[in-house]
Amino acid sequence: MAIVLQTSKRRGIDNFQDADTPELHRKWFKALSRLHPNAIQRTEPSALFNCHGLTFASRRTKVLDSRNISRVITDDCWNEIDLQKILPGDIVIYYDDSGDANHSGIIVQYSSETLVPLVCSKWGYAGEYLHRVNDVPQFYGPIMKFFRCCL
Amino acid sequence: MRKLPKSKLRELATIFILANTPNSLAKGMLRSDAVDILRKECTEAELLEYYNQVTTKGNRSPFVAALAYATLIALLAKKPTQDQYPDPACLQWGKEIASYMTDNFGRTESLIITADAPRPLIITPGNKAWPDANQQIARINRNSSLIS
Numbered sequence: 627m628a629i630v631l632q633t634s635k636r637r638g639i640d641n642f643q644d645a646d647t648p649e650l651h652r653k654w655f656k657a658l659s660r661l662h663p664n665a666i667q668r669t670e671p672s673a674l675f676n677c678h679g680l681t682f683a684s685r686r687t688k689v690l691d692s693r694n695i696s697r698v699i700t701d702d703c704w705n706e707i708d709l710q711k712i713l714p715g716d717i718v719i720y721y722d723d724s725g726d727a728n729h730s731g732i733i734v735q736y737s738s739e740t741l742v743p744l745v746c747s748k749w750g751y752a753g754e755y756l757h758r759v760n761d762v763p764q765f766y767g768p769i770m771k772f773f774r775c776c777l
Numbered sequence: 778m779r780k781l782p783k784s785k786l787r788e789l790a791t792i793f794i795l796a797n798t799p800n801s802l803a804k805g806m807l808r809s810d811a812v813d814i815l816r817k818e819c820t821e822a823e824l825l826e827y828y829n830q831v832t833t834k835g836n837r838s839p840f841v842a843a844l845a846y847a848t849l850i851a852l853l854a855k856k857p858t859q860d861q862y863p864d865p866a867c868l869q870w871g872k873e874i875a876s877y878m879t880d881n882f883g884r885t886e887s888l889i890i891t892a893d894a895p896r897p898l899i900i901t902p903g904n905k906a907w908p909d910a911n912q913q914i915a916r917i918n919r920n921s922s923l924i925s
Contacts (some may be wrong), residue, residue: 650838654794661791677797690798690873728801750795763795765805 629687633701634777639694641687644673647751655752665757673751680748681717681730695719695727704773709743712736716774718745718759722767729766733759779818785811786840793843799873806850815851821861824852832867846874853878 631639655671678689682698689695698704699719707716712733720729731747734756743759759770781789789811796802806812815824828848834841845868852863853875865871 648837650836651794654790654839657787657791658794690870692798692800722801722804724804726798726800726804728804729797748797750793750797752794763791763805765792765796765801765808767801 631683631687631689633698634703635701637697637701639683639689639698640691641679641683641689641694643675643687647671647673651751658749658752661763662755662757662761664761665755667752668746668754668756671751671753672748675748676750677729677731677748678727680746680754681719681732685748692726692728695730699773703776705776707772707774709741709772710738712743712772713774716772718743718747719771719773720762720766721769721771722765723769726767729762733772779814781811781814781844785809785814786844789843789847790839793846794839799870800877802846802870803850803874803877806847807854809847812847812851812854815847816854819851821852821855821857824848824855825857825861825863828852828863828867832864842868846870849874850878854882856883 627643628641629643631641633639652671655667658665659667672685674687675683675685676688676690678695679685679687682689682695704717714733714735716733718731718733719727722728729747731745733743734746735744744756745759746754746756747762748754749763788809789806792802792805792809796805819827828845831841831845831848837845849863849865849868849871852861857863865875868874
């Protein structure tokens with residue numbers, strides 16, 4: 627099921643609200659702590675939204691098509707910024723080599739001394755995690771870009 | 778059907794659990810050893826049979842669901858013919874993944890040519906689109922004069 631979701635320019639964003647997370651999946655999430663021991667689980671798993679839904683739709687739904695992310699970036703004036711200039715509230719998008727936005731999250735903490743931002747993001751079927759910007763599953767992509775909304 | 782080691786299954790299940798979009802699931806699995814093994818060591822028929830078998834399971838654990846997606850991706854990467862093409866709708870993100878695989882790996886299409894239904898030929902004296910129309914009209918007139 628989808629909800630009405632639009633950019634500030636009133637262009638529609640395809641989205642999908644999933645049913646509950648299957649019980650069999652829940653047992654698997656404990657294994658994630660072994661793969662990413664430094665990531666802190668913030669919330670319980672939810673099937674309602676995905677990472678892009680957290681970043682761009684206030685946790686209300688899943689945005690599955692990367693083309694919709696490009697549309698949001700353009701319409702909502704998300705300007706790319708350098709790592710050195712980021713502040714809490716900015717976002718990070720993880721791209722793969724072909725330019726697909728595989729993952730996104732919100733910067734929640736940043737120290738200019740260490741240059742390693744702390745990110746809040748949702749990992750697939752799992753919950754939200756607080757993690758260092760580079761502490762994510764490898765297949766999310768090697769390219770990180772940072773954006774600030776300038777609406 | 779080749780049996781995958783437990784470690785490879787675990788890798789697939791992790792990708793399945795952590796993928797945020799259908800495209801990232803497809804790409805993550807395409808880079809995995811497990812899908813590589815399935816592509817290289819299984820025939821299209823074996824993959825299709827296994828896909829049909831595994832997608833009929835109702836209560837899917839992450840292992841089973843991941844294996845179903847991996848089988849679909851491995852099969853589509855082999856560009857199956859029409860009769861070996863799986864039904865991607867059996868999986869939640871199946872259609873999106875099939876679309877991604879077709880865009881990136883192509884598909885062996887079957888060209889179906891259907892014969893036109895027979896239509897009556899209408900010939901009028903001014904019909905220039907039919908070059909022999911005048912000759913045919915003359916022949917029809919001649920025959921009808923013979924009848925009368």
